[in-house]
Amino acid sequence: MLDITQIRPHFPALARLQHGRPIVFFDGPAGTQVTQSCIDGIVEYFTRSNANTHGQFMTSHETDAIIVAAHEWMADMLNAQHREEVYFGANMTSLTFALSRSLGQTLQAGDEIILTKLDHDANYSPWHLMAQDKGVTVHTVDVNEVDCTLNLDDFEKHLSHKTKLVAIGCASNAVGTVNPLKQIIGMAKAVGALTFLDAVHYAPHAPIDVQDLGCDFLGCSTYKFFAPHMGVIYGRKALLESLPAYKVRPADNALPSKFETGTQNHEHMAGLNGTMTYLEWLGQTYPAEVSGNFRSARAKTLHQALQSIQDYEADLSRHMLAGLSKIRGCKVYGITDPARIHQRTPTFGIRLDGENPHATAKRLGEAGICVWSGNYYALNLTERLGIEESGGMVRVGFAHYNTHAEIDRFLQTL
Ligand SMILES: Cc1ncc(COP(=O)(O)O)c(C=O)c1O
Structure with missing residues (x-):
């Protein structure tokens, strides 16, 4: 198990005080705090190596090396077969819009795609708008209201030989539900459909092995x-090679630059490389058991780190669920059975009887506890649950730097 006293000093923001008390960062699903090694990477880049790429001088060579290293780290983290299968951009939303346009070129009227009501809108609207442009039919899989899991019968009903793409989240950013990915990918493959996984919410909470999952894109x-703030897409090499890309003329067709339009955020890649050295340290220090066919020893270490994080966070989740169950008038959306802890991330959508979620979030914020309220772009879900008009939910999301003591303080304040 992680020793939290060894973990927290790596995150300087955790020392920040509000009214003399440490701030409780339960806003991780909207963006986590960064490691000192990340900050150092950015500072070092601007201090020493700031340049554009492919020049005939030292700082440009250093920049090229940082970019290659960032791709290599991400390939390790996702256990992609090739470094070129990973490409960067401003954020996941922009990259998904661009990929949807590329994939749309391969679709025609009468084709079908499957989306879900559990997903963040970044894994809905890009595909939906592309489908409108191309005359493609969209099916949207329903959720089981009782525990906010995907309705797999509904999924199966929509699946057919006409299905060309299944776009699905690894986990819900609103209520934490982890989808049965292998089962869904297997079903999609059986009808010849491509799969796109939104791993934005899932990635800080568990190891991801794209080869083992067998997804086409993530x-x-x-x-x-x-x-730092960047988006990343993984795509199977043969697919990325064959897909058309929207790009400027001199840019070549080599991967990954084919899909990396314009100048990239070099300083943030330097920061990412710094973060990855922290995760590597975590995996070496707390080597949880993992299995898989890893592309490198370092990939295995990163997966051990994420497995340790998942184990630690399961413990936080159990503590949270036990505490929430004792608060009268508190409704928890999603999976609440501690025996099913591995089917959820430590992200909780809740509402208090008689208090608007925005008011609850404000009250907590004033007490130094950072949470979100509303729909957090999981609009299909808040509408499906009938709570969009009345303020959605309060979202309380943990990262592995959070503690039992912070949860107790939160429960007390709630
Ligand atoms: C599950 C999920 N998907 C997609 C996104 C969008 O990611 P980005 O901000 O990188 O566009 C988010 C952001 O909160 C998210 O939680």
Whole structure:
């Protein structure tokens, strides 16, 4: 188990005080705090190596090396077969819009795609708008209201040989539900459909192995796992090679630059590389058991780190659920059975009887506890649950730097 006293000093923001007390950061699903190694990476880049790419001089060479290293780290984290299968951009939303346009070129009227009501809108609207442009039919999988899981019968009902794409979240950013990914990918593959996974919410909470999952594409955002604001897409090499890209003329067709339009955020890649050295340290110090066919020893270490994080966070989740169950008038959306802890991330959508979620979030914020309220772009879900008009939910999301004591303080304040 992680020793939290060893973890927290890596995150300087955790020392921040409000009214003399440490701030409680339960806002991780909207973006986590970053490591000192991330901050150092950015400072070092601007202090020493700031340049554009592919020049004939030292700082440009250093920049090129930082970019290659960032791709290599991400390939390790996702256990992609090739470094070129990973590309960067401003954020997951922009990258998904661009990918949807590329994929749309391969679709025609009469084709079908499957989306879900559990997803963040970044894994809904890009595909939906592309479908409108191309005359493609959209099916949206319903959720089981009782525990906010996907309705797999509904999914199966929509699946057919006409299905060309299944776009699905790894986990809900609103209520934490983890989807049965292998089962869904297997079903999609059986009808010849491509799969796109939104791993933005899931990535800071568990190891991801794209080869083991067998997905075709996966999107995530580095600012959700202790690094700066960037988006990342993984795509299977053969697919990325064959897809058309919207790009400027001199840019070549080599991967990954084919899909990396314009100048990238070099300083944030330097920061990401710094974060990754922290995760590598975590995996070396707390090597949880993992299995898999890893592309490198370092990939295995990163997966051990994320597995340790998942184990630690399961413990936080149990503590939270036990505490919430004792608060009268508190409704918890999503999975509440402690025996099903591995089907959820430590992200909780809650509401208090008689208090608007925005008011609850404000009250907590004034007490130095950072949480979100509303729909956090999981609009399909808050509408499906009938709570959009009345303020959605309060979202309380943990990261592995959070503690039992912080949860107790939160429960007390709530
Ligand atoms: C599950 C999920 N998908 C997609 C996104 C959008 O990511 P980005 O901000 O990188 O566009 C978010 C952001 O909160 C998210 O939580």
